[in-house]
Amino acid sequence: xTAHVVWIVLAAQLAAGLARAEPAPAADRPVEQLALDHLDxxxxxxxxGELVRAHAEFAEASRLAPDRPNPYRWLALTxxxxxxxxxxxxxxxxxxSRVPPEDPRVPEVAALxxxxxxxxxxxxxxxxxxxxxxxxxxxPTEAPVVRRWWFWAAIGAVAITAAGATYALxxxxxxxxxxxxxxxxxxxx
Amino acid sequence: xxxRSRAACAAAxxxxxxxxxxxCSDDDPCAGAATCVRVDIAAASxxxxxxxxxxxQLELDVVYGDHHATxxxxxxxxRTSALPLATAIVLDLPGGAAVAVGVVAAGKLGASVLGTGAxxxxxxxxxxAAIAIELSPTADCNAGALYCGGDQLxxxxxxxxxxxxxxxxxxxxxxxxxxxxRPGKDDACSGGSAACIEGGRYCGGxxxxxxxxxxxxxxxxxxxxxxxxxxxxxxxxxxxxACR
Numbered sequence: 001x002t003a004h005v006v007w008i009v010l011a012a013q014l015a016a017g018l019a020r021a022e023p024a025p026a027a028d029r030p031v032e033q034l035a036l037d038h039l040d041x042x043x044x045x046x047x048x049g050e051l052v053r054a055h056a057e058f059a060e061a062s063r064l065a066p067d068r069p070n071p072y073r074w075l076a077l078t079x080x081x082x083x084x085x086x087x088x089x090x091x092x093x094x095x096x097s098r099v100p101p102e103d104p105r106v107p108e109v110a111a112l113x114x115x116x117x118x119x120x121x122x123x124x125x126x127x128x129x130x131x132x133x134x135x136x137x138x139x140p141t142e143a144p145v146v147r148r149w150w151f152w153a154a155i156g157a158v159a160i161t162a163a164g165a166t167y168a169l170x171x172x173x174x175x176x177x178x179x180x181x182x183x184x185x186x187x188x189x
Numbered sequence: 190x191x192x193r194s195r196a197a198c199a200a201a202x203x204x205x206x207x208x209x210x211x212x213c214s215d216d217d218p219c220a221g222a223a224t225c226v227r228v229d230i231a232a233a234s235x236x237x238x239x240x241x242x243x244x245x246q247l248e249l250d251v252v253y254g255d256h257h258a259t260x261x262x263x264x265x266x267x268r269t270s271a272l273p274l275a276t277a278i279v280l281d282l283p284g285g286a287a288v289a290v291g292v293v294a295a296g297k298l299g300a301s302v303l304g305t306g307a308x309x310x311x312x313x314x315x316x317x318a319a320i321a322i323e324l325s326p327t328a329d330c331n332a333g334a335l336y337c338g339g340d341q342l343x344x345x346x347x348x349x350x351x352x353x354x355x356x357x358x359x360x361x362x363x364x365x366x367x368x369x370x371r372p373g374k375d376d377a378c379s380g381g382s383a384a385c386i387e388g389g390r391y392c393g394g395x396x397x398x399x400x401x402x403x404x405x406x407x408x409x410x411x412x413x414x415x416x417x418x419x420x421x422x423x424x425x426x427x428x429x430x431a432c433r
Contacts, residue, residue, distance in 0.1 A: 175274035176218055177247055177262045179225075183281040187251050187258035 035065035042074055046081075054078050069098035073109055085116035092116070218277035219317045225280065226290050226310060226318045231273040233306065233323035241304040241324045243269045244296035248357040252348065253280060254288035257360055257421075269298070272324070280312065287313040293344045295357035296324045302356060303327075305343035330354075335361060335375035335400055337368035349378050349393075349400060362401030362421075364394050375400070384410055390429040392422035404432055 042057030055078045062071035072095035079088035092113045099106060145151055180187050219225035230247065232240040246263045264270045282288060291309040295302045304324030312318040330341040330352035338344025342358040347368055350358035364378035371377060378394030378401050385396040385407035393399025397412040402422050405412025418432035425431065 175264075175270045175272075176216070177264060177270065177274055177276040179218055179222070179277035179279050180249060180251075180260050180262050181279045181281055182251055182253050182256070182258060182260075184256060184283070186256075187249070187260040187278070189260060189262050 031064050032068075035061040035068065035071070038064065039071055039074065042071075042078075046074065046078055051078055051082050055082065067098070069095045069103075070105075072098070073105060076109060076112055080112055080116060089113060089116050217317075218275050219279070222277065222279045222317075223315050224282070224312060224317075226278045226292075226312050226320055227275060228278060228292060228294070228308075229273060229275045229319065229321045230294060230296065230306075231321070231323050232304065233325040241272060241296050241326070243271050244298050244303060244324075245269045246297040246300075247274075247276065248295040248297060248302075249278070250293040250295075250350075250357045250360050251278060252289075252291040252360050252363060253278075254282060256282075257362070259357065259359060272296070282314075285314055287311050289363075290318070290320070291345050291348060291360070291363070292320055292322065293338070293350065293358050293360065294322045294324065295327075295343075297356065300355070305357060307338055307344045309345055330358075335377065337364075337370050337376040340370045340376055349376060362394070364401065366394060369398060380412075385412075390431065392418075392424050392430040395424045395430055404430060 038057045038061035042054045042061060045051075045054035045057060055075065058071050058074045058078060062068075062075060065071065072091045076088045076091035076095060079085070079091065092109050095109050096106065096113075178189055180189050217227065219227045228249075232242065234240055245267055246261055248259065248261045250259045251257070262276055278290065278292065280288065280290070289309065289311055291307070293305065293307040295305045297303065304326050306322040306324045308320035308322045310318045310320050325343065327343075328341045330336055332352050332354035334352050336342050336344075336350050336352060336358070337346055338348050338350060338358075339346045342350055342352055344350045344358055344360070345363070348363045349361040349368055351361055353359050362378070366379040366381035369377050369379045377398040380391075380394060380397040380399070383396050385391050387407055387409070389407045391397050391399075391405050391407055391412060392401055393403050393405060393412065394401045397405055397407055397410070399405050399412045399415070400417075402418050404416045404418055404422050406414045416432065420433040423431055423433050
């Protein structure tokens with residue numbers, strides 16, 4: 001029974017690994033894995049907004065696995081976000097040439113190409129558009145406002161300020177009597 | 190910095206700002222004074238009686254260092270003030286040593302003493318200190334008689350006071366050797382263990398029992414022929430004591 005469970009777990013892990021990696025020859029597996037590691041780090045950097053570091057990671061992934069399409073896609077996305085549409089267009093073509101037309105990522109990358117071909121493709125507008133493309137297809141959608149880091153801090157600040165103001169305005173004013181001054185000659189109000 | 194830590198920092202800053210705002214709204218009666226004792230006056234619970242609720246005058250008997258004075262403070266226009274309340278004793282004294290400050294307070298309404306209380310503290314120059322005093326309904330003391338603090342009147346147990354029927358007990362002086370409660374007659378400052386010299390003159394509390402503002406003649410170890418000193422009694426170590 002235990003042996004069956006071990007085999008099932010191993011099979012599941014293998015299936016997960018295969019699903020994660022793109023098809024590759026068994027002999028290239030270590031290099032492929034290395035490329036995937038760079039790709040993962042690049043995606044994390046991209047999502048953290050560290051585009052330069054992301055680009056370096058994607059470039060290394062592409063160098064290690066030049067036949068794989070996904071590093072080109074991420075390179076294109078990153079370059080578009082950096083405003084480098086000329087480079088992005090090259091990587092768009094590299095990606096499209098390596099995937100079948102029905103690949104679900106094609107519309108996203110094609111849209112990116114269209115935006116880069118539009119007038120003023122290296123402007124900030126292009127970057128913004130690219131970021132929109134990224135948000136819509138390549139990365140998790142932007143968190144709602146209630147999940148932004150500053151939202152609950154702001155709510156807390158407003159609540160505390162309101163509580164303090166309410167306290168200050170409604171508490172009984174402390175009764176103060178005039179001070180007395182005591183010197184060697186005596187005490188007097 | 191991660192989003193969570195940024196949120197934590199922002200929340201902490203907001204809380205700090207809120208607390209600072211609340212704290213700043215409580216004005217200190219000693220604010221702006223160099224050497225000062227804040228005095229908070231509250232009503233003591235009075236089992237079987239009514240606690241002091243309102244006063245229109247606060248009489249203070251203050252012993253500060255070697256000095257003693259009595260004064261009165263009241264709200265503008267003499268209006269009635271509800272307890273609790275606060276005032277300040279600002280000290281303007283030469284020297285750089287910390288001084289002991291003893292305060293007996295009497296809360297009055299319509300010239301009647303409703304309650305008395307006492308407290309003491311030490312305060313260093315250019316520092317602030319605080320005393321909290323609870324006013325308790327006054328016990329019956331005989332006007333003009335002398336009592337240790339806590340014996341029929343409010344005050345420091347190591348200080349001798351004169352009962353003042355119409356106001357705050359008046360301190361006669363701190364007792365170096367302790368205050369002795371003597372049922373049936375005036376309490377007195379203890380003369381301590383050293384014996385007085387026959388025929389010598391001594392302030393009360395200096396080698397013979399008595400009032401520290403009265404000069405006595407030593408006779409058989411006790412003080413006789415009391416002479417009240419209008420400006421206090423000075424203790425001399427190598428000569429007879431004398432009125433100032």
